[in-house]
Amino acid sequence: MTNIGIVGAGTAASATATVLxxxxxxxxxxxxEKSGGLCGRAATRRRGDVTYDYGANYVKADDERVVELLTETLETDGLVDVTEPIWTFDRDGNVSPGRDADAHKWSYRRGLTQIAKRLLGGTDVTVHRRTRVERIVHDGETWWLTDADGGEWGPFDVLVLNPPAPQTAALLADADWDHHLRDDLATAAAEVPYRTIWTAVLGYGFELEAPYYALVNPGKDHEIGWIAREECKPGHVPDGESVLVVQASHEWSVEHYDAPPAENVATLASTTADVIGDQRLADPAWTDHQGWRYALPEGRAPAGPLESAEEHDLYFVGDWVVGEGRLHAAVRNGLETGERLVNSL
Structure with missing residues (x-):
């Protein structure tokens, strides 16, 4: 029997595992999977009756194959579409209509983590959560993994890596694999640039009246890059309440990444109130936060080393492989990688 090991349970890895x-x-x-959840940055949390996607916001209808997967192959029960538009704001916080090119903006009533859960549901794939892989070993024929607690996993005939490029680079740099390709792969992954995003989630006991689902700063010249209203997703927020997911700009996020979270949240809440023009928003009833050090790739790794690695039964999946920090791109990459892997067996 062929044994396949996958590091990370992100969207792309879940798609690959399902194909296999x-x-x-x-x-x-x-x-x-190092965390307690699935689907990577397509992350969902719940707080009482409130559900919110605090990483990726939705799945765009930009890929026919992914659209078919979501609307036909997987169970469609609970799939919701955000119909309100996306508006913009400039460096001075001036809000304007426009920039709503998305035909669909999909999530689920129970949040975006449903993508991985539905992909893996009904399969015989084994998922070990809270298992952080710290070392990769190749013994000349098969792959082995060592976790943070010293546990060994393997042997695997094929290894698939799904962590963000910088974390993948670190694993490869320390890998016990006596092959010149190891250094080429580590360098290729390490050179993929990333945007860092510090996110605040702001909950209110009143419903915000606005004609848009989200505001985006396309010029990337404001302290905030994105403000989204979770109440626009059916089933996420009870009537009469509002929940805002506020993503800081890359520059602000890097500068304040290690600052006290309460200070960051307070600053972002105040700035959000200024942008939207409602000072009530400066005083949320409850808050949450998350730092995403490797949030969005702004480039891709060169294809050559990644393709050469497949000749050694080593595969890479994720948005950094295709150079597009979008859920539909990650899903498509996972499906296609899974098919290549199957063809190689």
Whole structure:
């Protein structure tokens, strides 16, 4: 039996694992995920009756294959579409209509983590959560993994890596793999540029009246890059309440990443109130926060080393592989990588 190890349970890895399970059911597929959840930055939290996507915001309808997956292949129960438009704001906080090119902006009533849960649901894929992989070993024939607690996993005939490029680069740099390609791969992954995003979630006991779902700063010249209203997603926020997901700009996020979270939240709440023009927003009833050090790739790794790695049964998946920090791109990459892997077996 072919054993396949996957590091990370992000969207792309979940898509790859699903392809493997459905087309090569005799293969054993094991996912090791460092966190307690699934779907990577397509992350969802719940607070009482409130559900909010605090990483990625939605899935765009920009890929026919992904659209078919969401609307036909997977269960569509609970799939919701945000119909309100996206408006813009400039460096001075002036809000303007426009920039709503998305045909659909999909999430689920239970949040975007449903993508991975539905992809993996019904498969025989084994997922071990809270298992942080710290070392990769190749013994000349197979792959082995060591976790942070000293546990060993393997042997794997094929290894798939899904962490963000900088974390993948660190794993490769320390890998016990006596091959010149190791350094080429580590360098290629390390050179992928990333945007850092510090996110504040702001909850209110009143419903904000606004004609838009979200505001975006396309010039990337404001302290805030994105403000989204979770109440526009059916099933996420009870009537009469509002929840804003506020993503700071890359520059602000880097500068304040290690600052006290309460200070960051207070600053972003005050700035959000100024942009939207409602000072009530400076005093949220409750808050949450999350720092995403490696949020969005702003480039892609060169294809050459990644393609060469597949000759050694080593595969890479994720938005940094295709150079587009979008959920639909990650899903598509995972599906296509899974198919290439199947063809190689």
């Amino acid at each position: 399970d459905r087309t090569v059911p005799e293969a054993g597929v094991t996912i090791l």
